[in-house]
Amino acid sequence: MSAEDTRDSSTQDGTGDIRDWPVRSAEGGLLVTQKGAAAAVVFNRPERLNALTLDDTHSLLTVLRELSADPTVRAVALTGAGRGFSAGADLEGAFTPDALAAMPAHLREITTPTLTLIREMPKPVVAAVNGVAAGIGCSFALACDLVVARRSARLTMAFSKIGLSLDGGSSATLVARAGFGTAAWMAMTGRPVSAEMALGRGLVDEVLESEEYDSGVSRLLSDLAAGPTRSFAATKRLLNASGYPRLREALEAEAEIVEDMFATNDFRGAIQAVVAGRPVSFQGD
Ligand code: T3D
DSSP states (O other): OOHHHHHHHHHHTTOSOGGGSOEEEEETTEEEEEETTEEEEEEOOGGGTTOBOHHHHHHHHHHHHHHHHOTTOOEEEEEESTTEEEOSBOTTTTTSHHHHHHHHHHIIIIIHHHHHHHHHSSSOEEEEEOSEEETHHHHHHHHSSEEEEETTOEEEOGGGGGTOOOOTTHHHHHHHHHHHHHHHHHHHHOOOEEHHHHHHHTSOSEEEOHHHHHHHHHHHHHHHHTSOHHHHHHHHHHHHHHHOTTHHHHHHHHHHHHHHHHTSHHHHHHHHHHHHTOOOOOOOO
16 A cells, blocks of 8 residues: 555544645645545645735635535635644735735625635534634634644734734634633733633633644544534524624624724834834834
8 A cells, every 4th residue: 555545544534634635726825625525724824824915815715615615515624734823914915005905805805704604604614723823813713613723722812913903703703702801811912822721711622632633633524524514504503693693793893993903003113013023012003
């Protein structure tokens, strides 16, 4: 049996790494793998901890629409290549003058539909948080139905570190998962939360040790993909109604408020400092 055959047979019974499944598509900074009825969307710019450009978020919406509409796909995972899940917006590419001018439309036409699609697609979506998840990267994880983390993963609402406010539906999902106190603490301190602490606060649903992580995630995906898809979809509708009754309003409020933040001196100074490699400081205006 060749090495390739060995890897294939190991993933069939729910072991192995979902990122090594056969490639379904590769678009921009995203890779999509699929094994049977389970698919994994891999944020794929590991040298930047999978920071997301506006084009990447656009690609994410495109591939999620395909996976949502494909009846042969019955469970979807979001995960990251390399050591990170996603470091959020690409600080070098997402906030250039041109990108900032496009951002208000991007938030409403790309980011909001991506978040609502994760919540509404009629199949389970799992965040497999293999490493650090920051900013909008963390928001994408928290929007998923189930969140599984590697023991070494960290979650950070990094928005305030550059003078922005909660984004990516996190004003609803973070509060629903972890409550007001944890949401306020994470949003205002921007400090990373360990996987252990995240489990205790309800931010993640399961923490797997490093040596069990790949097989645990693969098995969960395979089990969900072999499960009662229509039952999962019905449960998802019910949970959305009770857990996120005002998600669309929250997304619209976030988009409006973050647009104001883009105009502040604190945000503009923070981005200049980050790009120049200087420490960020805020004047409060
Ligand atoms: O669609 C939308 O809605 C867009 C709106 C989104 C809003 C946001 O997401 S705002 C939040 C943006 N994200 C951040 O501010 C996080 C910045 N990164 C960090 O704070 C840290 O990197 C981490 C806590 C995530 C990880 O720290 P650590 O020590 O593990 O790694 P590192 O050494 O800081 O980073 C490794 C490399 O990734 C490094 O590059 P280098 O020096 O090896 O060449 C670093 O510059 C790069 N990197 C990390 N984060 C980003 C990034 N490059 C571009 N953009 C990033 N966000």
